Amino acid sequence: TALRVSAVAEADKTAAINKSGTSSVPATTKDIENKLRYLFGRNEVSTPNDAYQGTAWSVRERLIDAFNKTHEHWKKEDPKFIYYLSAEFLMGRSLTNTVFNLGLQGDYATALKELGQKMEQVAEAERDAALGNGGLGRLAACFLDSMATLDLPGWGYGIRYKYGMFKQALKDGYQQELPDIWLTSGNPWEVRRDDVRHMVGFGGRVERRREAGGREVAVWTPAEQVIAQAYDNPIPGYSTPTTSNLRLWDALPLSEFDLAAFNAGDYDRAMLARERAEAISAVLYPNDSTPEGKELRLKQQYFFVCASLQDVLSRFKATHGSARWDLLPSKAVFQLNDTHPTIAVAELMRLLVDVEGLEWDEAWGITTKCLNYTNHTVMPEALEKWPVKVMAKMLPRHMEIIEVINEGWTQWLSAHLASELPAPEERAKRIAAMSIIHENPWNKEEMLVNMAYLAVVGSSAVNGVAAIHSNIVKDEIFNDFYKIFPSKFQNKTNGVTPRRWLAWCNPELADLITQQLGSDAWINDTEQLTALRTHASDPAFQQRWAAVKSAKKERLAGLIKRVWGEEVNTAALFDIQIKRIHEYKRQYLNVLSIIWRYKQLKRMSPQQRLQAVPRVCVIGGKAASAYDMAKRIIRLVTAVGSVINADPDTRDYLRLYFLPDYNVSLAETIIPAAELSQHISTAGTEASGTSNMKFALNGCLIIGTWDGANIEIAEETGVENVFVFGVRAEDINGLRKERKNFKTDPRWDEIMRDIEGGMFGDKEYFKPLVDSVNNMKVGNDWFLLANDFAAYLDAQQQVDECYRDQAEWLRRSIMYTAGSGKFSSDRTIRQYAEDIWHVGPCRPPPAAGGQQ
Numbered sequence: 001t002a003l004r005v006s007a008v009a010e011a012d013k014t015a016a017i018n019k020s021g022t023s024s025v026p027a028t029t030k031d032i033e034n035k036l037r038y039l040f041g042r043n044e045v046s047t048p049n050d051a052y053q054g055t056a057w058s059v060r061e062r063l064i065d066a067f068n069k070t071h072e073h074w075k076k077e078d079p080k081f082i083y084y085l086s087a088e089f090l091m092g093r094s095l096t097n098t099v100f101n102l103g104l105q106g107d108y109a110t111a112l113k114e115l116g117q118k119m120e121q122v123a124e125a126e127r128d129a130a131l132g133n134g135g136l137g138r139l140a141a142c143f144l145d146s147m148a149t150l151d152l153p154g155w156g157y158g159i160r161y162k163y164g165m166f167k168q169a170l171k172d173g174y175q176q177e178l179p180d181i182w183l184t185s186g187n188p189w190e191v192r193r194d195d196v197r198h199m200v201g202f203g204g205r206v207e208r209r210r211e212a213g214g215r216e217v218a219v220w221t222p223a224e225q226v227i228a229q230a231y232d233n234p235i236p237g238y239s240t241p242t243t244s245n246l247r248l249w250d251a252l253p254l255s256e257f258d259l260a261a262f263n264a265g266d267y268d269r270a271m272l273a274r275e276r277a278e279a280i281s282a283v284l285y286p287n288d289s290t291p292e293g294k295e296l297r298l299k300q301q302y303f304f305v306c307a308s309l310q311d312v313l314s315r316f317k318a319t320h321g322s323a324r325w326d327l328l329p330s331k332a333v334f335q336l337n338d339t340h341p342t343i344a345v346a347e348l349m350r351l352l353v354d355v356e357g358l359e360w361d362e363a364w365g366i367t368t369k370c371l372n373y374t375n376h377t378v379m380p381e382a383l384e385k386w387p388v389k390v391m392a393k394m395l396p397r398h399m400e401i402i403e404v405i406n407e408g409w410t411q412w413l414s415a416h417l418a419s420e421l422p423a424p425e426e427r428a429k430r431i432a433a434m435s436i437i438h439e440n441p442w443n444k445e446e447m448l449v450n451m452a453y454l455a456v457v458g459s460s461a462v463n464g465v466a467a468i469h470s471n472i473v474k475d476e477i478f479n480d481f482y483k484i485f486p487s488k489f490q491n492k493t494n495g496v497t498p499r500r501w502l503a504w505c506n507p508e509l510a511d512l513i514t515q516q517l518g519s520d521a522w523i524n525d526t527e528q529l530t531a532l533r534t535h536a537s538d539p540a541f542q543q544r545w546a547a548v549k550s551a552k553k554e555r556l557a558g559l560i561k562r563v564w565g566e567e568v569n570t571a572a573l574f575d576i577q578i579k580r581i582h583e584y585k586r587q588y589l590n591v592l593s594i595i596w597r598y599k600q601l602k603r604m605s606p607q608q609r610l611q612a613v614p615r616v617c618v619i620g621g622k623a624a625s626a627y628d629m630a631k632r633i634i635r636l637v638t639a640v641g642s643v644i645n646a647d648p649d650t651r652d653y654l655r656l657y658f659l660p661d662y663n664v665s666l667a668e669t670i671i672p673a674a675e676l677s678q679h680i681s682t683a684g685t686e687a688s689g690t691s692n693m694k695f696a697l698n699g700c701l702i703i704g705t706w707d708g709a710n711i712e713i714a715e716e717t718g719v720e721n722v723f724v725f726g727v728r729a730e731d732i733n734g735l736r737k738e739r740k741n742f743k744t745d746p747r748w749d750e751i752m753r754d755i756e757g758g759m760f761g762d763k764e765y766f767k768p769l770v771d772s773v774n775n776m777k778v779g780n781d782w783f784l785l786a787n788d789f790a791a792y793l794d795a796q797q798q799v800d801e802c803y804r805d806q807a808e809w810l811r812r813s814i815m816y817t818a819g820s821g822k823f824s825s826d827r828t829i830r831q832y833a834e835d836i837w838h839v840g841p842c843r844p845p846p847a848a849g850g851q852q
């Protein structure tokens with residue numbers, strides 16, 4: 001079998017020789033040069049960027065071969081297909097992942113060496129595909145990797161945003177947003193399908209017509225139409241010939257421009273329709289967790305859902321004709337990634353009833369069998385609701401359909417609840433609380449469509465993304481629904497792909513694990529990592545483990561040097577918090593503890609300081625552009641950092657750096673270097689978290705609250721190995737009520753006075769931050785920072801003590817990797833496939849003479 005992870009030097013010797021005993025390297029080298037010559041008109045590979053372009057366009061051909069073979073096979077076999085509908089796919093870079101997943105690293109590493117280039121540097125010339133905000137979008141990307149690796153027939157469907165997640169820069173310590181112009185030098189990882197286009201309409205009116213048979217049909221005449229143009233992004237599985245697909249839609253105008261206007265000399269107007277169409281797929285909304293209630297956002301959602309459903313139905317018709325819609329649920333299953341694609345409930349009904357002529361009830365049976373919904377958040381402000389007015393104007397037929405669905409639903413409810421709630425007022429109250437269409441509680445004039453309720457009513461299965469989260473889904477946010485349909489509700493704890501998040505981003509650790517376990521089979525069977533437990537206390541193994549971590553820390557130190565121009569002590573504890581900036585994630589609490597650490601160090605004598613555990617703290621993450629409080633938190637990090645890092649008394653013991661533009665690629669550098677990572681959300685607020693899993697996989701200890709997947713990680717790793725602190729989810733409501741009477745810790749009071757008093761400058765700018773947690777007349781410390789503050793400092797104390805005992809620290813570090821088996825997205829996807837999708841593997845035959 002092909003050697004996959006082991007050091008490139010090893011691969012050089014073996015994989016570069018093909019089965020006939022001849023080396024394929026000269027051909028690969030030539031191919032890279034040719035790609036550069038004929039696609040870019042450049043005669044020489046002289047920069048890493050040249051090498052990247054030549055390599056990527058060369059690899060693309062191998063990828064497309066695998067893609068075509070897979071799809072030929074799937075077409076022939078006609079298996080049931082999974083369609084993962086998501087407004088976000090946070091893919092990151094593709095080169096390394098493609099080369100490694102296809103087992104081509106030997107060829108390409110050697111060829112590049114011959115061209116005077118290093119694979120690692122070449123890979124860095126690629127721009128991230130940042131078509132997502134954070135965890136939700138990255139989860140979709142990990143799921144695609146696992147679906148292909150498990151040979152599951154399945155595609156992702158989404159939007160080909162011209163501009164992805166904004167680039168973050170710092171200006172004087174404040175966040176600045178810059179456009180993410182990622183497509184300018186072409187994209188070797190996509191194939192434009194000029195033959196795959198669908199029309200998508202908006203607005204207009206709905207009329208009734210009688211058909212010959214007397215059946216009344218609704219005819220929707222949209223006021224505006226755009227074209228959805230397909231782009232396919234092949235997704236290579238690991239260690240299998242399967243290469244699946246992510247199909248993304250680009251919005252194009254019906255005609256290049258309005259000729260009539262052009263002829264009349266009205267040039268501005270001639271371009272208007274084009275701009276309106278292109279705006280739909282122009283930019284990703286940069287809000288992680290709070291949906292944007294803008295019309296354009298609803299347009300984006302409908303745009304990709306409508307194109308994707310038409311696409312699937314047209315393929316279904318091509319194989320099964322248009323008389324057997326009853327077979328659809330045995331051929332297609334759709335997963336709604338949060339409520340963003342929930343308009344699919346109404347769109348599938350519209351396509352089946354209005355376009356294909358099915359009876360309502362039959363269409364409803366098919367629709368609800370085909371759809372499933374994953375909830376990713378319990379934060380009330382994050383649950384999507386669209387004003388009926390907006391929906392009726394943009395999607396008049398869908399609004400009608402939702403009204404009919406809701407009528408049927410509430411009538412059914414009324415009958416169902418008759419015995420449980422015989423009193424009519426009681427029953428009416430419950431029905432109102434479960435109605436898909438309801439009043440806006442803040443504005444009685446306005447009616448809203450509750451997209452989560454539409455998704456629950458329109459789906460077969462509803463799942464949360466970690467055990468605690470799924471319990472909150474059942475017991476709180478959808479409790480009324482759960483009581484009626486208990487078996488509809490499931491848990492599917494998230495996972496991450498061990499390829500990108502260990503094997504490819506940390507090849508040194510991967511090699512060590514492979515050597516220790518005697519095989520690299522753990523890469524697609526992460527449960528095998530448990531065998532590392534028996535070596536956790538072995539001093540020789542610990543030393544090799546520590547050496548890898550040190551090398552990765554050196555690399556991160558190099559990055560800090562490039563960004564901040566400062567050297568850091570690589571013997572210090574590397575303490576990391578990287579994630580979107582949000583009040584509930586409590587980066588602010590982290591900063592408060594850093595301030596306290598600084599003040600303590602300041603008070604010590606130089607002699608005492610020698611006993612302190614030195615720390616390098618790193619915080620990274622983007623704030624949504626309109627999220628004022630999050631932006632202030634970033635400024636607090638940089639302001640505290642500049643004071644601490646410049647203080648000659650303490651700078652040998654404590655540093656704080658904000659690393660700008662946190663993205664997938666930066667995560668791939670930071671995570672392998674981390675020794676302590678922070679996952680400190682208020683209990684009950686972080687649905688799962690997925691970076692916690694990536695850190696654990698790379699042997700990084702966790703300081704965290706009893707929240708999201710932290711709980712399951714602690715169970716797998718051993719709770720005693722995790723620095724757990726803070727209040728529990730079940731106590732939150734009571735504590736919130738009592739917060740104004742809570743006696744804050746004197747250390748907390750001191751720090752609040754310091755920030756207010758201008759110890760870090762920017763007094764005025766930080767005032768709202770202080771007030772939000774400390775002035776009960778203004779804010780209410782909704783995320784209970786004060787309540788958890790003392791426990792957090794204690795936990796940090798325990799971290800220091802543990803770090804002093806390196807043997808114990810390393811033992812724990814190994815236990816984290818050993819306990820990560822459960823958190824492979826392969827496990828998650830297997831569970832979805834078995835419990836929700838009912839789809840099995842369908843592997844194409846191996847490529848002739850090729851790998852695997």
Ligand code: B1H
Nearest residue numbers: 135136287289291376377465687688689690
């Ligand atoms: C998660 C989102 C999200 N939950 C709305 N919800 C968005 C909601 O643009 N929007 O409108 C964008 C994103 N993202 C995250 O999902 C959770 O916070 C994490 O805890 C979880 O790990 C992740 C994947 O399940």
